Amino acid sequence: MHLAYPAVLAVLLFSVGVYGVLARRNVVLVLMSVELMLNAVNLNLVAFDVWLRDTLHAGQALTLFTITVAAAEIGLGLAIVLLVYRTRRTAAVDEVTALGDRHEADDLADAAKEQAAA
Amino acid sequence: MSALLAAAGSLEPAARSYLSPTGQEIVFLLVGVLVLGAAVVSVTTRQLVHAALWLVVALGGLAVEFLLLTAEFVAWVQVLVYLGSVVVLVLFGLMLTRAPIGRSPDADSGNRPAALAVGVASAATLVTLVVDAFRSSWIDLSGPAGTTRLTGEFLFSHWVLPFEALSVLLLAALVGAIVLSRTKDDRAKPRPGNLRTALTKSKER
Numbered sequence: 001m002h003l004a005y006p007a008v009l010a011v012l013l014f015s016v017g018v019y020g021v022l023a024r025r026n027v028v029l030v031l032m033s034v035e036l037m038l039n040a041v042n043l044n045l046v047a048f049d050v051w052l053r054d055t056l057h058a059g060q061a062l063t064l065f066t067i068t069v070a071a072a073e074i075g076l077g078l079a080i081v082l083l084v085y086r087t088r089r090t091a092a093v094d095e096v097t098a099l100g101d102r103h104e105a106d107d108l109a110d111a112a113k114e115q116a117a118a
Numbered sequence: 119m120s121a122l123l124a125a126a127g128s129l130e131p132a133a134r135s136y137l138s139p140t141g142q143e144i145v146f147l148l149v150g151v152l153v154l155g156a157a158v159v160s161v162t163t164r165q166l167v168h169a170a171l172w173l174v175v176a177l178g179g180l181a182v183e184f185l186l187l188t189a190e191f192v193a194w195v196q197v198l199v200y201l202g203s204v205v206v207l208v209l210f211g212l213m214l215t216r217a218p219i220g221r222s223p224d225a226d227s228g229n230r231p232a233a234l235a236v237g238v239a240s241a242a243t244l245v246t247l248v249v250d251a252f253r254s255s256w257i258d259l260s261g262p263a264g265t266t267r268l269t270g271e272f273l274f275s276h277w278v279l280p281f282e283a284l285s286v287l288l289l290a291a292l293v294g295a296i297v298l299s300r301t302k303d304d305r306a307k308p309r310p311g312n313l314r315t316a317l318t319k320s321k322e323r
Contacts, residue, residue: 024226028208060191081215
């Protein structure tokens with residue numbers, strides 16, 4: 001089998017994952033896109049492992065480790081998502097902006113809101 | 119065979135006549151198209167639960183690709199871990215964050231055109247690079263490369279220490295997930311049902 005097939009498929013899958021991470025609004029969907037990117041890397045690792053005929057089989061061992069780390073990551077990520085949802089009542093990434101860089105317009109709007117409340 | 123490959127969008131100018139049958143490549147291409155289509159639908163659909171179900175198709179297709187690359191054990195681990203647990207976790211996450219069942223108009227954020235540009239640019243760059251680099255590389259698929267016996271042998275003879283470190287990492291992730299998802303306030307406790315009231319009554323007695 002030509003090495004180009006799995007390599008190109010992995011690249012395209014990775015790009016789809018990049019698009020998903022950047023375009024999605026729901027945190028769980030962002031996590032799903034991250035899984036797609038990790039799987040693209042897994043496909044690359046397996047293909048290159050079979051291509052190189054490595055005696056240590058570093059590619060396949062690393063693939064197994066990546067799958068394990070991905071499972072741990074999705075468990076912790078969903079725990080954090082649930083915590084955010086319980087405290088903020090939202091699962092949208094662009095509404096969790098407490099640590100983000102704020103625009104001046106937002107500050108002015110907040111100040112106006114506080115004045116109106118007082 | 120080569121005409122068929124060319125019709126299927128072969129990236130190779132001339133098909134190599136190796137011992138390995140090129141039928142594997144055709145199956146790889148077909149399953150690859152399925153995987154890619156499922157992935158695209160999964161990141162673009164507006165129905166959140168459907169996105170998770172298309173992710174199942176993409177990850178299952180990738181398991182088939184691993185099988186075609188003779189990495190059997192990795193393929194079954196993929197089926198067990200990804201299809202068995204990760205997708206179920208994602209579905210639970212969607213349900214617990216009250217994801218709407220039907221179409222949700224706000225599934226995509228406002229920077230969708232920028233995301234599309236970045237995705238297409240990275241795909242174009244990397245495809246050009248990869249095709250240019252590995253145009254004439256050939257994978258010899260004869261002989262076992264990833265049977266369960268072989269995987270066990272290399273995993274437990276060369277990779278024991280990372281394996282054990284990874285189990286510690288999994289334990290840490292488990293404890294961390296429990297700590298994160300534990301509620302501290304008493305209001306969130308479930309109200310006593312029939313069984314619980316019966317138990318407390320029997321304790322009082």
